Amino acid sequence: xxxxxxxxxxxxxxxxxxxxxxxxxxxxxxxxxxxxxxxxxxxxxxxxxxxxxxxxxxxxxxxxxxxxxxxxxxxxxxxxxxxxxxxxxxxxxxxxxxxxxxxxxxxxxxxxxxxxxxxxxxxxxxxxxxxxxxxxxxxxxxxxxxxxxxxxxxxxxxxxxxxxxxxxxxxxxxxxxxxxxxxxxxxxxxxxxxxxxxxxxxxxxxxxxxxxxxxxxxxxxxxxxxxxxxxxxxxxxxxxxxxxxxxxxxxxxxxxxxxxxxxxxxxxxxxxxxxxxxxxxxxxxxxxxxxxxxxxxxxxxxxxxxxxxxxxxxxxxxxxxxxxxxxxxxxxxxx
Amino acid sequence: xxxxxxxxxxxxxxxxxxxxxxxxxxxxxxxxxxxxxxxxxxxxxxxxxxxxxxxxxxxxxxxxxxxxxxxxxxxxxxxxxxxxxxxxxxxxxxxxxxxxxxxxxxxxxxxxxxxxxxxxxxxxxxxxxxxxxxxxxxxxxxxxxxxxxxxxxxxxxxxxxxxxxxxxxxxxxxxxxxxxxxxxxxxxxxxxxxxxxxxxxxxxxxxxxxxxxxxxxxxxxxxxxxxxxxxxxxxxxxxxxxxxxxxxxxxxxxxxxxxxxxxxxxxxxxxxxxxxxxxxxxxxxxxxxxxxxxxxxxxxxxxxxxxxxxxxxxxxxxxxxxxxxxxxxxxxxxx
Numbered sequence: 327x328x329x330x331x332x333x334x335x336x337x338x339x340x341x342x343x344x345x346x347x348x349x350x351x352x353x354x355x356x357x358x359x360x361x362x363x364x365x366x367x368x369x370x371x372x373x374x375x376x377x378x379x380x381x382x383x384x385x386x387x388x389x390x391x392x393x394x395x396x397x398x399x400x401x402x403x404x405x406x407x408x409x410x411x412x413x414x415x416x417x418x419x420x421x422x423x424x425x426x427x428x429x430x431x432x433x434x435x436x437x438x439x440x441x442x443x444x445x446x447x448x449x450x451x452x453x454x455x456x457x458x459x460x461x462x463x464x465x466x467x468x469x470x471x472x473x474x475x476x477x478x479x480x481x482x483x484x485x486x487x488x489x490x491x492x493x494x495x496x497x498x499x500x501x502x503x504x505x506x507x508x509x510x511x512x513x514x515x516x517x518x519x520x521x522x523x524x525x526x527x528x529x530x531x532x533x534x535x536x537x538x539x540x541x542x543x544x545x546x547x548x549x550x551x552x553x554x555x556x557x558x559x560x561x562x563x564x565x566x567x568x569x570x571x572x573x574x575x576x577x578x579x580x581x582x583x584x585x586x587x588x589x590x591x592x593x594x595x596x597x598x599x600x601x602x603x604x605x606x607x608x609x610x611x612x613x614x615x616x617x618x619x620x621x622x623x624x625x626x627x628x629x630x631x632x633x634x635x636x637x638x639x640x641x642x643x644x645x646x647x648x649x650x651x652x653x654x655x656x657x658x659x660x661x
Numbered sequence: 662x663x664x665x666x667x668x669x670x671x672x673x674x675x676x677x678x679x680x681x682x683x684x685x686x687x688x689x690x691x692x693x694x695x696x697x698x699x700x701x702x703x704x705x706x707x708x709x710x711x712x713x714x715x716x717x718x719x720x721x722x723x724x725x726x727x728x729x730x731x732x733x734x735x736x737x738x739x740x741x742x743x744x745x746x747x748x749x750x751x752x753x754x755x756x757x758x759x760x761x762x763x764x765x766x767x768x769x770x771x772x773x774x775x776x777x778x779x780x781x782x783x784x785x786x787x788x789x790x791x792x793x794x795x796x797x798x799x800x801x802x803x804x805x806x807x808x809x810x811x812x813x814x815x816x817x818x819x820x821x822x823x824x825x826x827x828x829x830x831x832x833x834x835x836x837x838x839x840x841x842x843x844x845x846x847x848x849x850x851x852x853x854x855x856x857x858x859x860x861x862x863x864x865x866x867x868x869x870x871x872x873x874x875x876x877x878x879x880x881x882x883x884x885x886x887x888x889x890x891x892x893x894x895x896x897x898x899x900x901x902x903x904x905x906x907x908x909x910x911x912x913x914x915x916x917x918x919x920x921x922x923x924x925x926x927x928x929x930x931x932x933x934x935x936x937x938x939x940x941x942x943x944x945x946x947x948x949x950x951x952x953x954x955x956x957x958x959x960x961x962x963x964x965x966x967x968x969x970x971x972x973x974x975x976x977x978x979x980x981x982x983x984x985x986x987x988x989x990x991x992x993x994x995x996x
Contacts, residue, residue, distance in 0.1 A: 353705065357894065358813050359740040359878055360707040360804070365700055370688065372695040375752040375786060375801060381793040405694040417710040419754075419799040451710060458716040459794015464754040466710060466801035469695070478693050543694055559692065 332428055333454055339435040340418070340442070340449040350414065350448050361450035363415055365470060372469040374405035376546075380423075380460025388504050391430045393521050394463070395437020401546060402467035403445050403525035404597040408544040409478075410534025411471035413447045413527070419464040421457025434463070445527060477534045480559030481541035484635040485605035488556070488564060490628045491529060491619070492598025494549055495571070495589035496520070499578040502589075510581050515574075523597045532619055533601060538611035541602030548594035553630070553641055556600060563636035567644045570628035598625075602633070667763055668789050674770040675753070675777070675784040685749065685783050696785035698750055700805060707804040709740035711881075715758075715795025723839050726765045728856050729798070730772020736881060737802035738780050738860040739932040743879035744813075745869025746806035748782045748862070754799040756792025769798070780862060812869045815894030816876035819970040820940035823891070823899060825963045826864060826954070827933025829884055830906070830924035831855070834913040837924075845916050850909075858932045867954055868936060873946035876937030883929035888965070888976055891935060898971035902979045905963035933960075937968070 337356050347355050354362035365371060378384055378398045389397075398418070406413045418438060422431065442449055447467065482488070500520025503513040526544075533539050541560060545552045549569075557564045571586045579586035603611045615627050634642070672691050682690050689697035700706060713719055713733045724732075733753070741748045753773060757766065777784055782802065817823070835855025838848040861879075868874050876895060880887045884904075892899045906921045914921035938946045950962050969977070 354811065354813060358815075359743045360709040360746065362744070362806070362811050363706040363708065364808070365706065367702075371698040371700060371706070371803075373698060373750070373752060373786060373801075373803070374695040375754045375788050375799075377754050377756065377788050377790050377799075379756055379790055379792050382791050408694045409697070411695065415708070417708060417801055419710050419712050419801075421712065421714055421756075421794070421797055423794075451708060453710050453712050453799070455712050455714055456717050457714050457794050457797060459756070459758075459792050459797070462756055462792060462794070462797055464710075464712075464788070464799040466708075466752055466754075468706075468708070468803075471697070473699070476689065476697050478689060480693075 335432060336435045336454065339432060340439045342448045346448060352415065352448055352450055355448065355450045356452070361415070361417070363450065368473055369470040370473050370476070372406050372409055372411040372471055373466065374402055375464060375466040376401045376405065377462065377464045379462045386430070389521055391433025392437035392440065395434040396441040396522060398463045398465050399438055399441035399445065399447065400523050400525050400597065402465045403527055404544045404546060406467060406469040407525045407527040407530035408542050408599055409471060409476055410530045411469040413445050413467055413469040415450045416442065416447050416465050416467045417451040418449060419453040421455055421459065421462035423457060423460055426461065475534050477539055477542045478559065479541055479543045479556050482556060482560035482562050482602040482633040483540070484562055484633050486540060486633045487603045487605065487608050488553065488630045488632060489601045489603055490549065490570060490598055490630050491526065491601060492545070492596055492625050493572065494545065494596050494598055495575045495586070495593045497523060497595040498589045498593025499575065499582060502582050502584060506582060508582055513578055513581055516578050520595065523595060525597055526599050526625070529619060529625070530599060533599065536611065536614065538603050538607035539601055540604050543600050545596050545598045545600060546594065548592060550591055552600045556602065557633070557639040557641065560633065561639060562633040563638065563640050563642055564631050565634055565642045565644060566631040566647055568628065568630060569647060570626065570630070572626065670767060671770045671789065674767060675774045677783045681783060687750065687783055687785055690783065690785045691787070696750070696752070698785065703808055704805040705808050705811070707741050707744055707746040707806055708801065709737055710799060710801040711736045711740065712797065712799045714797045721765070724856055726768025727772035727775065730769040731776040731857060733798050733800050734773055734776035734780065734782065735858050735860050735932065737800045738862055739879045739881060741802060741804040742860045742862040742865035743877050743934055744806060744811055745865045746804040748780050748802055748804040750785045751777065751782050751800050751802045752786040753784060754788040756790055756794065756797035758792060758795055761796065810869050812874055812877045813894065814876055814878045814891050817891060817895035817897050817937040817968040818875070819897055819968050821875060821968045822938045822940065822943050822964055823888065823966045823968065824936045824938055825884065825905060825933055825965050826861065826936060827880070827931055827960050828907065829880065829931050829933055830910045830921070830928045832858060832930040833924045833928025834910065834917060837917050837919060841917060843917055848913055848916055851913050855930065858930060860932055861934050861960070864954060864960070865934060868934065871946060871949065873938050873942035874936055875939050878935050880931050880933045880935060881929060883927060885926055886929070887935045891937065892968070892974040892976065895968065896974060897968040898973065898975050898977055899966050900969055900977045900979060901966040901982055903963065903965060904982060905961065905965070907961065
């Protein structure tokens with residue numbers, strides 16, 4: 327298939343119909359030198375970029391092409407979710423290895439299209455080029471947020487509590503199930519969590535509206551890295567009080583021959599949310615979360631620790647958790 | 662060097678000081694999950710994404726690292742220039758091969774930083790990941806344009822004239838000088854044009870303000886591809902009347918053993934502008950261009966052809982140019 331025809335087909339797959347375009351502020355979408363977008367009044371623009379690379383984030387024998395496309399979208403949406411924003415527009419740059427199967431690539435783009443629609447994103451442009459490596463996908467996602475609602479990583483003050491919303495360790499367990507070729511059927515859920523993560527978009531929007539929430543980030547690179555970055559950005563140290571290990575993780579860890587705490591602490595790609603909560607308003611936050619945020623939700627909310635004033639923005643560990651401080655510095659992709 | 666330290670150093674290189682950030686509408690820049698940007702009222706957002714990949718767009722033995730970084734910026738700026746916009750913010754996603762020399766990479770980021778400052782761009786985010794291939798760089802550039810000034814590719818009507826602003830064929834000559842290892846000193850200028858293209862940013866802004874200009878695009882993938890895309894987007898055929906070959910290109914072609922017309926027609930990466938001019942206003946356009954646009958400019962302005970009504974949006978050729986219609990479909994990267 328000629329490059330030009332393939333590009334035309336991929337455009338067709340991810341392109342949105344005209345009514346979606348015009349409704350979503352897209353004045354010019356795919357097919358010109360630039361997209362042209364109109365922002366509603368009173369909103370600011372959120373921008374993030376994240377990649378999925380063959381041999382780093384995925385392997386073609388582990389993933390459906392559609393799942394790879396969906397994953398590219400989700401990892402970007404998680405960043406917007408962690409700021410409480412609404413995803414709106416995206417561009418995709420793909421690097422194609424020699425001999426790339428066009429059907430596989432079309433599957434990836436179908437996944438991109440599918441997940442984009444689900445999260446309210448219009449694909450407005452892209453770039454396709456050969457690449458001497460594996461299949462490489464970069465998405466830049468733009469979203470909107472009402473002016474003045476942004477909650478950054480750096481809002482923790484000494485005394486503030488640090489919570490985790492989500493189900494940490496699942497993705498790492500799924501990855502290890504594939505890497506160690508331990509295909510026991512209870513681990514299928516873990517493999518699904520690894521292959522098809524979800525972004526906590528609705529939860530992020532609810533959280534930034536709460537006056538108690540003073541800092542937020544997602545756990546794309548794992549809990550350890552997220553806490554480290556939040557501490558650094560806030561200029562505080564964080565005392566880690568608890569690593570929340572669910573019964574599910576305990577079970578999976580036993581199948582995998584792993585320490586359950588390590589899955590939770592060192593794992594990445596769960597796309598959970600780390601939430602800083604003002605010291606004085608913690609009770610109000612927890613009761614709101616129980617009644618509203620977690621109603622009918624499969625996610626858990628855990629108090630992980632609290633911020634303390636210290637010269638260096640380090641992680642300290644409560645008794646019994648010290649062995650985690652091994653300086654590995656958090657998750658790095660390991661495929 | 663640990664991944665985390667390297668990322669911190671790269672952030673330092675491309676990060677802008679606080680006064681530039683706040684002056685440029687950047688509420689939150691590098692270092693959070695998303696950047697947060699405020700657009701001035703009455704402007705729309707332009708978005709484009711373009712890549713530079715080792716072994717496809719550049720080779721490390723042909724390019725200074727700083728030049729690779731500058732080139733990444735320029736190719737993106739050219740897209741914004743071709744819509745008459747002002748570049749403003751960008752994110753960069755880099756894929757790093759195993760054993761990447763950190764000093765080389767820092768050079769690339771210095772080039773990104775340098776060119777960004779020159780074109781008025783603030784780097785607001787990025788992503789760094791391993792990549793099993795070569796060094797891969799993707800930039801997404803956002804710019805602004807006053808609402809209502811956008812000139813797309815698709816504005817040509819039958820009878821309208823098509824002009825080229827620039828110096829086509831230079832980049833291809835430079836590439837061939839390197840590929841064929843013909844290092845004659847007059848070709849150094851060509852190699853410079855290949856390594857360090859410029860974007861016609863000021864020219865683009867002047868052009869979109871002219872009422873005579875009805876369509877515009879850049880020639881990143883060569884003259885043939887640009888004309889084809891403009892014709893398709895406009896639903897017209899284009900009659901190619903002339904391939905502008907400069908004395909410089911004639912000379913270089915003789916050194917390279919190439920047909921000068923091929924350099925101009927099949928070459929790419931010149932980042933010239935193709936400009937559609939309304940039939941009735943062509944005279945006014947040309948006299949304005951001579952007096953204002955081209956004053957003190959090294960660029961040339963050439964009438965390339967005109968649009969005609971035809972069922973298929975094809976390229977037709979005036980007498981003597983027919984042999985160009987070989988269906989190769991324009992430039993594809995060839996390193």
